[in-house]
Amino acid sequence: MNSHWNSIRGKKFGRQSWLVIITALLIHGVQAGTLLKRIHVDHAFRYQGNEEWEIVIHGNDGDDDLDPDETVMVVFDRPFPQEGGRATRPSSEQWNFLGVAGNEDVWIIPQNFTPLIWPGWRSEGAFATYYNDDARLGFSAPFVGISVENVGYSGLGAGHYSMWSNQTGGITKVWISTADGISEDDVYYFSSGHSHTNQGFSDPGVYRVAYKATGFLANDGGDPPAGTRLVASQLQSFYYAVGTYAEWKATYFEPHELVGASSSDPVPEATRYTGDSDGDGIPLLLEYAFNLSPAESDYRVLTPESGERGLPSVRLDESTAQPRLVIEYLRRRAEGAPRLSYYPEFSSTLESGWAPAGAESVFPVDSIWERVVVVDEAIEHADTVRFGRVRVELR
Numbered sequence: 001m002n003s004h005w006n007s008i009r010g011k012k013f014g015r016q017s018w019l020v021i022i023t024a025l026l027i028h029g030v031q032a033g034t035l036l037k038r039i040h041v042d043h044a045f046r047y048q049g050n051e052e053w054e055i056v057i058h059g060n061d062g063d064d065d066l067d068p069d070e071t072v073m074v075v076f077d078r079p080f081p082q083e084g085g086r087a088t089r090p091s092s093e094q095w096n097f098l099g100v101a102g103n104e105d106v107w108i109i110p111q112n113f114t115p116l117i118w119p120g121w122r123s124e125g126a127f128a129t130y131y132n133d134d135a136r137l138g139f140s141a142p143f144v145g146i147s148v149e150n151v152g153y154s155g156l157g158a159g160h161y162s163m164w165s166n167q168t169g170g171i172t173k174v175w176i177s178t179a180d181g182i183s184e185d186d187v188y189y190f191s192s193g194h195s196h197t198n199q200g201f202s203d204p205g206v207y208r209v210a211y212k213a214t215g216f217l218a219n220d221g222g223d224p225p226a227g228t229r230l231v232a233s234q235l236q237s238f239y240y241a242v243g244t245y246a247e248w249k250a251t252y253f254e255p256h257e258l259v260g261a262s263s264s265d266p267v268p269e270a271t272r273y274t275g276d277s278d279g280d281g282i283p284l285l286l287e288y289a290f291n292l293s294p295a296e297s298d299y300r301v302l303t304p305e306s307g308e309r310g311l312p313s314v315r316l317d318e319s320t321a322q323p324r325l326v327i328e329y330l331r332r333r334a335e336g337a338p339r340l341s342y343y344p345e346f347s348s349t350l351e352s353g354w355a356p357a358g359a360e361s362v363f364p365v366d367s368i369w370e371r372v373v374v375v376d377e378a379i380e381h382a383d384t385v386r387f388g389r390v391r392v393e394l395r
Contacts, residue, residue, distance in 0.1 A: 016157075023170075028029065031072055031208070032252050032254060033072050033254055033255045034066055034071045034072070035074055035251065036066075036072070036073045038116055038117065039059075039063065039117065040060045040120070041058060041060060041066075041120070042049075042057070042060065043068075043122065043238060044057065044058035044122040045233055046123075047123075047124065047125030047127070047215065051231060052235035054156065054233070055068065055213075055236040056232060057071050057119075057238070065084060068236055072239040072250040072255050072258070073117050073239065073240050074239070074241045074247050074250070075107050075117060076116065076243075076244075076247075077107070077243040077244050080107075080108055080110075080209075081108075081114060085107040085108050086105055086107055087105070087106055088106070089102055089103065089105075089106045090102065095157065097164070097177035097180075098162055098177075098179065099160025099162065099178070100160075100202045106200055107200070107202075107203075107204070108199070108200055109199040110198055111197050112196075112292075119199075120195060120196040121194070121197065122194050123190070123194075127142040127143070127144055127215040127217065128216045128218045128219045128229075129142045130142075130143065130224075130225050130227030132189060132220045136175070137189060137302060140225060142336075143190070143191050144191070144214070145187045145189050145213065145214045145215070146187065146211050147184075147186070147187040147188075147211065148176050148178065148209060148210070149182070149210045149211070149212055149262065150210045151207060151209050151258060151262070152207070152237075152261055153207055154259040154267045154271065155205020155243075156204075156394065156395065157203025157204070157205065158179075158203060159202065159205055160179040160200075160202035161176070161178045161199070161202075161207060162200035163176040163197050163198065163200070164176075164197065164316075175197065176188060179202070181296040194258075201242045202246075202364045204242050204243030204339060206239065206240070206241050206249065206271075207259070208238075208239055209237065209238050210235045210236065210261075211235070211236055211241065212232060212234070212235050212236075213232070215230075216229060217230075235371060239255040241258070242271065244332075244336060244337045244338075245288060245339070249294075251261075252272060252294050257260065257270050258271050262363065270294075273285045273394070276310055277294055277295075278296055280292075280296075280297040280298060281312070281378075282299060285394060289330075289331075289340060289342070290302070290310060290329065291310075292309055292310070294312075297368075299311075301313050304328050305371075308330070308365055308369065309330065310330070312327055312329035312330075312344075312389075312390045313327070313329070313379070314327050314388040323379070324377070325346065325374075325379070325386045325388050326374070326380060327389075327390060328371065329342065329371075329372055330365070330371060330372075331369070331370050332368060332369060333370055335369070336368050340392065340395075341392070342372070342390055343391040344356070344360070344372070345389055347386070347387050348384065348385055348386060349385075349387070350387060354391075357375075358377055360372050363386075
């Protein structure tokens with residue numbers, strides 16, 4: 001779990017003291033990549049001859065090809081298959097390759113058609129037929145192999161990636177699983193020039209999966225034929241944003257800023273939970289939680305009753321005989337951000353004693369946001385010092 005806190009404000013009833021410091025900063029605009037959410041595309045590996053390959057995200061249905069280094073494919077954190085990619089792993093041991101325990105969540109891009117993101121696999125080039133003795137195959141065809149060489153991940157989980165096919169007769173053919181590490185067996189072979197597989201992600205977050213394509217340009221004419229003149233492509237990373245927080249980050253940052261190049265590389269500073277690329281003093285996770293932008297210096301406190309962005313407002317309500325401390329804050333609606341929780345709390349000291357707020361009043365803003373108001377009921381007398389805060393937790 002990863003938690004951060006907004007600015008804590010306090011009131012001593014009977015007196016008020018405010019110190020406001022405003023800093024103006026000029027921040028250069030952040031250029032994000034292209035986000036793909038509801039489209040049929042392909043991971044395309046085109047052999048050009050002379051050991052040269054072109055690797056793109058191929059646009060089907062007349063769409064333009066895209067540079068994988070400037071594109072992110074988005075998997076929604078909503079129920080599979082109608083609304084998104086979140087499914088429940090079956091308990092059978094055959095699904096251990098997914099990297100999560102039975103009955104836990106896993107995120108899927110399906111082999112069969114979906115109106116959401118549906119990336120297939122495409123090979124182009126004059127590849128030779130050869131006999132592939134891989135235990136998952138055992139026949140001759142002009143195979144192209146797509147191997148996973150490394151996986152970078154930014155998130156709170158393990159970040160395992162997998163690929164499998166649904167075969168006739170209910171057979172599940174596993175091609176790639178990083179749950180047990182990456183080996184030479186983590187290869188997907190296809191021969192039709194175009195195909196689709198299932199892709200699995202064990203946790204929300206950003207994945208950077210580096211693939212390499214291989215194929216033979218000739219064979220020895222034997223029976224069965226053995227491949228000759230092996231050609232291999234350069235490594236090429238493809239990016240996947242799984243879940244709402246990952247999608248939000250991809251809206252503001254270039255793909256290479258979202259995740260390290262491999263599993264051993266740290267998350268780039270700009271997109272860490274504590275990152276502050278716009279220099280406004282607000283950590284990245286709080287920008288996400290309170291509808292602020294990490295691409296501009298936009299420090300602000302929520303305007304009570306009407307604001308649609310800003311850090312929580314903590315104010316003294318003196319409209320009743322006994323003044324009360326009130327916290328008003330924006331909250332992402334649960335259906336749109338299922339892994340983000342907000343905890344409004346009050347205390348008489350900054351060091352300890354934080355207690356959850358009581359009843360809340362909720363006012364819808366739009367399909368994503370709602371405004372929440374909570375009142376401190378623990379004030380005993382006019383000289384009581386009380387503090388309020390909102391704790392945010394991403395799971």
